Amino acid sequence: MPAFYTADAIREAEHATGELFTGGTLMARAAHAVAVEVLAELGDRFGGVYGRTVLLLVGAGDNGGDALYAARHLRRRGVRVVAIPTATRIHEAALADFLAAGGRRRDTIPDDVDLAVDAIVGLGGRGPLREPAATLIAELAARRTPIVAVDLPSGVDPDTGVVNRPSVRADVSVTFGLRRLAHLLAAPVCGRVVVADIGIPAPPRVIERSRDAAQRTVHSPTDREVADLWPVPGPSDDKYTQGVVGVIAGSARYPGAAVLCTTAAIAATSGMTRYVGPAVAQVLAHRPEIVAVTDLDDAGRVQAWVIGPGFGTDAKSTELLERVLDHEVPVLVDADALTVLAANAGLRTAVHDRAAPTLLTPHAGEFARIANAAGSEAASLLSTDRPEATRRLASDLNASVLLKGHVTLVADADGSVSGSHARSSWAATAGSGDVLAGIIGALLAAGLDARTAGVAGARLHARAAVVASGGAPIGASDLAAAVRPALIELMRLRQWNG
Numbered sequence: 222m223p224a225f226y227t228a229d230a231i232r233e234a235e236h237a238t239g240e241l242f243t244g245g246t247l248m249a250r251a252a253h254a255v256a257v258e259v260l261a262e263l264g265d266r267f268g269g270v271y272g273r274t275v276l277l278l279v280g281a282g283d284n285g286g287d288a289l290y291a292a293r294h295l296r297r298r299g300v301r302v303v304a305i306p307t308a309t310r311i312h313e314a315a316l317a318d319f320l321a322a323g324g325r326r327r328d329t330i331p332d333d334v335d336l337a338v339d340a341i342v343g344l345g346g347r348g349p350l351r352e353p354a355a356t357l358i359a360e361l362a363a364r365r366t367p368i369v370a371v372d373l374p375s376g377v378d379p380d381t382g383v384v385n386r387p388s389v390r391a392d393v394s395v396t397f398g399l400r401r402l403a404h405l406l407a408a409p410v411c412g413r414v415v416v417a418d419i420g421i422p423a424p425p426r427v428i429e430r431s432r433d434a435a436q437r438t439v440h441s442p443t444d445r446e447v448a449d450l451w452p453v454p455g456p457s458d459d460k461y462t463q464g465v466v467g468v469i470a471g472s473a474r475y476p477g478a479a480v481l482c483t484t485a486a487i488a489a490t491s492g493m494t495r496y497v498g499p500a501v502a503q504v505l506a507h508r509p510e511i512v513a514v515t516d517l518d519d520a521g522r523v524q525a526w527v528i529g530p531g532f533g534t535d536a537k538s539t540e541l542l543e544r545v546l547d548h549e550v551p552v553l554v555d556a557d558a559l560t561v562l563a564a565n566a567g568l569r570t571a572v573h574d575r576a577a578p579t580l581l582t583p584h585a586g587e588f589a590r591i592a593n594a595a596g597s598e599a600a601s602l603l604s605t606d607r608p609e610a611t612r613r614l615a616s617d618l619n620a621s622v623l624l625k626g627h628v629t630l631v632a633d634a635d636g637s638v639s640g641s642h643a644r645s646s647w648a649a650t651a652g653s654g655d656v657l658a659g660i661i662g663a664l665l666a667a668g669l670d671a672r673t674a675g676v677a678g679a680r681l682h683a684r685a686a687v688v689a690s691g692g693a694p695i696g697a698s699d700l701a702a703a704v705r706p707a708l709i710e711l712m713r714l715r716q717w718n719g
Contacts, residue, residue: 222446225400225439225640228344228379234399234421241420248283248315251371251397252290254417255338258395259291259369260298263336266367271299273335276366277324278357279304279311280341284371286312288340293322303327303334307341307354330360337361337368339389341375344401349385350376358389370394373403374410381606382406382628397421405441406607406628408642439608439630439638444684447677448715451708452490452667463492464666467523468659469541470530471500478531478556478655480507481701485659486527487511488704489681491666495520498532517544525551527662529558530655539565546571551578551665555658559583563590572620579620580631580671582658588614588624612636621671623661623679625654631675639676641683648686652697657682660704681707 226234235242263270275295279285289312292302302324304316320326341354350358354375361368368391373379376388382403394404394411398421404414442450454463466486471479479500486494487508496504496513497520504513514520526545532538534557542558546568554562554572559581562568569591572579583591585603588610592600597617602610607630615622615632623631627646632638661678665671681704688710689695689703 222440222442223400225402225405225441227402227438230438231344231399231401231421237422238420247397247419247421248286248290250419251284251287251417253294254397254415254419255287255369255371255395256291256294257417258393258415259295259336259338260300262367262369262393263300267335272301274301274303274331274333276330276334276337276361277302277304277319278337278339278341278354279306279308279316280343280354280375281308281310281312282340282343282345283312284343285340286315287371288338289315289319289324291338292319292324296322296324301325303331305330305353305357307357330357334361334364334366337366339368339370339375339391341389343372344379346375347378348376350387350389355387358387362390367392370411372396373401374407377403377407377410379403381608383605384410402439402608405439405640405642408628408644439640441640441642442676442680444680444711445714445716447680448711448713450669450673450677451712451715452664452669453712454490454492458492460492463490464525464663464668465493465495465521465523466491466659466662466666467495467497467520467526468662469497469517469526469528469545470532470655470658471498471503472531472533473499474533475531476500476503477652477697479504481652481655481697482527482530482659482662483511484508484701485656485704486663487659488701488708489660489663489678490708491663494663495523517541523550523666524668525553525662525665527553527555527658529555529561530658532557534560534564539568542568543571546575546579549577551580551671553580553582553658553662553665555582556587556654559587559591563587563594566594569595569618572618574619578665578671579618580623580661580665580675581614581618581620582623582625582654582661582675584625584654588622591618608632608638608640612638621675623675625657629676629679631672631679633672637672639672641676641679643679643683643686645683645687645690647690647695648682648700650695650697650700653682653686653700656685656697656701656704659701681711684711
């Protein structure tokens with residue numbers, strides 16, 4: 222499973238190579254990797270590389286040296302290379318090699334630049350771009366010049382993914398050995414991420430060397446890994462062993478939430494879906510296979526509960542949440558149930574003391590309300606460090622927390638975090654969260670742990686949004702209808718074992 226690491230973990234990994242690092246071998250390999258991607262991007266965009274002009278924006282860090290050394294490889298392919306220093310001090314040996322290879326040093330951007338390389342700041346960069354880099358990047362953006370970033374786009378925090386203003390928006394980011402946290406957390410501005418193998422130790426060795434850095438690692442499964450872990454029925458399975466999910470959702474005002482949530486649960490391969498709430502008629506009209514009742518006492522046994530989408534915040538909702546939390550099965554708390562939870566200290570204590578898994582699925586506003594009500598520092602971290610904020614709230618509540626967003630993060634109480642990048646914004650529509658809750662609820666009922674169910678459900682949810690869209694905005698009904706086609710598409714990646 223791909224992992225994304227902090228700047229400190231990356232530095233430790235680099236230093237662990239010993240002579241490869243101190244002797245300059247890593248920099249030479251990194252420079253070659255940068256040149257390879259620049260040449261590939263030129264070839265893709267222009268059909269050839271000879272006679273094209275590449276601009277290097279060079280800062281004081283080692284990535285500035287990577288870019289300058291890359292010039293020799295570019296010159297051998299007939300590429301004109303121009304460098305503009307953005308700092309008073311730059312890598313002297315690399316600059317000498319750059320000039321010896323025929324590179325030209327300039328103070329302004331030439332008129333004929335075809336592509337730019339962002340080597341302004343590296344892993345040590347914090348805060349927005351400073352002058353003259355800010356003005357240079359603004360000019361390139363106005364020209365729509367493609368940009369290849371060395372390591373990660375300058376102005377993006379490597380550990381938190383905060384995109385400062387101004388900063389670079391890259392078409393390609395070339396990184397070395399290990400992915401940086403920003404490549405996941407700020408995926409839209411990183412562009413296509415290329416991880417070049419230059420001899421940095423594998424992630425397990427990094428973890429052994431730095432326990433603190435390991436706690437700041439975020440894992441993100443590939444689509445193939447999500448497909449392989451998705452529960453499918455075997456020869457001895459029946460509707461009960463596949464997982465029975467119970468959904469408490471909807472109200473007289475919002476019956477659609479119940480329809481969306483239960484529809485998604487069925488599509489995500491729930492063996493049986495039970496519904497409790499006032500929208501029985503609407504639910505059965507859409508999905509007659511659902512076992513639907515109005516009273517929790519009549520619901521029957523389930524392997525997991527989903528509670529909250531559109532079900533209100535009154536005293537009855539509070540009572541229902543209290544009763545469901547008393548069940549010894551996984552519980553997903555979403556939407557209105559999160560509002561109820563934020564308003565009731567006793568329910569937060571019930572969550573904290575549960576032996577069975579609890580998964581909270583807030584968006585940013587719900588997250589802040591719960592964190593503030595619980596007296597958690599997580600709320601103050603929400604805008605500056607989403608992984609740490611999610612970790613902190615999960616720890617404080619002794620539960621798993623799924624923080625919704627373009628990059629969805631799921632943390633367990635022990636500090637483990639997984640993430641999933643949506644790759645589009647088509648799911649940003651009313652009712653989308655109801656669909657996500659149904660998908661994840663089905664996975665919980667099938668026996669997946671909360672963090673795995675959360676990140677896998679988020680991945681299918683994002684894929685369904687793309688399938689439903691076809692390039693145009695969608696509604697949540699379109700999204701729910703696309704869950705099954707998206708799952709079929711995902712299953713084509715699965716490694717079947719008979």
